[in-house]
Amino acid sequence: MKEERIARVEALPLRYAEPNNNGKTRHVTLVRIESAGGAVGWGEAITGSEDASIATRVIVDRGFAERLIGRNPQDVEAIWSEFRETTYWSGNGGIVTFAISAIDMALWDLAGRIAGLPVHRLLGGKRRERVRAASSIIFDTGNLDGLGRQFADLKSRGYGVLKGGWGHDLSIAFGRDPKRDVAIVRTMREAVGDDAEIIVDVVAGAGWTASHAITMARAFEPYRLYWLEDALPEGDAAGWQRLREATATPLCTGEKGWTVPHFRGLVDNGALDVVMIDPGRAEGVTGTKKVIDLAADAGASWNAHSWSSALNTAASLHLAAASPNVLVLELKPEPSPMQNDIVTDPIVMQDGWIVVRDTPGLGVTVDEASVRKYVFA
Helix, strand or coil, X not given: CCCCCEEEEEEEEEEEEEXXXXXXXXXXXXXXXXXXXXXXXXXXEEEECHHHHHHHHHHHHHHHHHHHCCCXXXXXXXXXXXXXXXXXXXXXXXXXXXXXXXXXXXHHHHHHHHHCCEHHHHCCCCCCCEEEEEEEEECCCXXXXXXXXXXHHHHHHCCCEEEEXXXXXXXXXXXXXXXXXXXXXXXXXXXXXXXXXXXEECCCCCCCCHHHHHHHHHHHHHHCEEEEECCCCCCCHHHHHHHHHHCCCCEEECCCCCCHHHHHHHHHHXXXXXXXXXXXXXXXXXXXXXXXXXXXXXXXXXXXXXXXXXXXXXXHHHHHHHCCCEEXXXXXXXXXXHHHHCECCCCCCECCEEECCCCCECCCCECHHHHHHXXXX
């Protein structure tokens, strides 16, 4: 049988209003890879800003695309390794890693479609039929009554794990005022009762020291957090160790990580219970799988952060299905253009869980016409 070859590569920067963040503008960059036989794979880079999205498109279109044309799309890890090794000057985090992440995800999708297999089969096989869902919201820290009602509503919809963090108004975001922070955690617990799990995420730049993080973790202990997220900068290895020794609350970080060596450092530190990662940012499905394996070998769990588009969610779901140590997969609780418009079959929560799909590739059907409505450059 003749081998498939890559014929076309295209990067698409998208702009959209996020209903789960008060309609604020966000950006992603998608990569579309088509084989000579007409099969198509899609990947995503969680670029966030307009400039990063455009820059990622340039790196893909003017850098990697020419090197992909004519390659066998099933040589996924070989391509991943080559691209990482040959971008030592401009890579190892940032825009180049965004591009590699999206390309790698698209190649896994394409390889699965060509083979007629879901990505989780290519990753070693399905370990579970469903993954626990976590409702993930940005706090309205200026309205505690409304926040309590929101969490009560989300629990009534079926979520058994509920996460909140940051804030629509960053000046009063979670992590900036100790009294407000404790009041928020208390409001969450009272809203959902004792039979649900709650998680809080400290806003970036809050400036917590290890001593302050210890004080806050102890103040939160009566409310039994499932984990405390991003309490310290990821590079503060000694601070994380101090915090680990001072509290029984599980600890999580990783959202700001880019590369496998960075995550290896987090795991080797021994202070974390949960590693948080996105394939659309941290070296694709290939890199994320390596980090998951590192965490599993160290006895740590991982969280599929996935607060982006349906492609990153789908890739995270397959990784979760194939891994022994996943805790939850985060979902935006309200319909979002990137979750609900750009695919015809969005991934949804059912009774607190997400069913693992067995359809080929990533298992979602991209609506290309819808995707192109959000292209801005």
